[in-house]
Amino acid sequence: MKIWLSKNSExxxxxQIIAQISLGILSRDLEAGEKLPSTxxxxxxxxIHQNxxxxxYRELAEQGLVKFKRGSGVYVRENETVRTDASALDQIITRFFQEAAAQGFALSELKARxxxxxxxxxxTHFLVVESSLELRKILMEEICQSTGRQVDGISFENFWDGDSDNNAQIVAMSSEAEKLKKILPPDKSCIFLKANSVPDSMAGKARPSNDDLIAAVSGWEKFLELAKMFxxxxRIEPETLLLRSANEPDWKNGLQTVSLIICDLVTAKEFPNDERVRIFRLIADSxxxxxxKSIG
Incomplete structure (x- = not known):
């Protein structure tokens, strides 16, 4: 993964280091166990200063994304290896029955359950759990367009209160996994979405000329921050970059003069058939x- 840093950025x-490495890990541009560049x-x-x-790196370690190996360096934290062969499955089933029996459950109860x-x-449909309304709208739109299925959304707070659909496949960003797993009903699973990488999303797109005026537009503030940083x-000149929040009044004013509009899928609807639009998708293809595959 290539790291880009700008000293002229706000x-x-x-x-910038934290955001880019975090995104690289979530998008799998940085694989588990991969060694990061040294300080x-x-x-x-x-x-820049090594400190x-x-x-x-310390902040990333506190977030559980990387780990330090004494005398070796900093590495992307590895998840536990999951075995998928038949013998491993038999062992899981055996442990399940042993644990249930140890807790006093009868075989008939297990069979019925x-x-x-x-x-x-x-x-039959998807339920996106995300507290940020603007991010939730983007995720819902991407999933709906990509799968052709109904997609509903709910805040983390309302999901916590039990206000959710029992017949929906729960979906959330990978960054919410630790928080959501603590309250996920035992009979429910959640698909945790990997973030798209910037190179993958913008692959095949022509680089703008140095004097082109570029607009980054979105209703999600974090999108604007990431767009500006990257x-x-x-090496896009700061004076050629225009940031617009789609939540502000008259946010389209002046966009007629820009050469390129970088935006999310929801905001792109505001520019139908506009060849200047470059959509950055948040969800990885995987x-x-x-x-x-989760809904037949």
């Missing part, structure tokens, strides 16, 4: 494939 270099290497490459890089679970109707890091 976003601190430390936060000295990044500091030398971008002519800045070290501070960013398993039959009920297996007979349950498969989900565009500045890609997660879209998983969603399609």
């Amino acid at each position: 976003v601190s270099v430390r936060e 000295r290497e990044i500091a030398r490459r971008f002519q 800045t890089v070290s501070s960013a 398993l039959e009920s679970r297996l007979a349950a109707k498969p989900p 565009l500045l890091a890609a 997660s879209i494939d998983e969603l399609r």
Whole structure:
């Protein structure tokens, strides 16, 4: 994964490092177990202080995304390896019955509950759990367009209160996994979406000329922050970059003069048949494939 840093950005270099590596891990541009560049290497490459890089790495470690190996370096944290062969499945089933018996459940109870679970109707639509209304709208639109299925949305707070659809496949961003798993009903599963990487989303798109005026437009403020950070890091001149929140009144004013409009899928609807539009999709293709397979 290539790291881009800009000293001219309003976003601190430390936060740029944290954001880019976090996105790289969530999008799988950085694989589990992969070694990150050393603090000295990044500091030398971008002519910044090593303490800045070290501070960013410590924050990533506190978030559980990376880990330090003494004398070796910093690595993307690895998830536990999951075995998928038949013998492993038999072992899981055996442990399940042993644990249930140890807790006093009769075989007849287990059989009845398993039959009920297996007979349950498969989900017919998706339910996006996300507290940010604007991000929730974007995720819902991407999933609906990619799968052709009904997609509903709910805030984390309302989901916590139990106000959710029992016949929906629950969906959330990977960054919400730890929080959501704590309140997920035992009979429910959740598909945690991987974030799309910037190179994958913008692949095949022509790089704008140095004097082109570029607009980044979205109703989700975080989208604008990320767009600005990556565009500045890609050596786009700050004076050629225009940021617009679609939540502000008259936000379209002046956009007639720009050469390129970078936006999310929801905002793109405001520019039908406009060749200047470049859509940045938030959900990785691998997660879209998983969603399609989850509902027959």
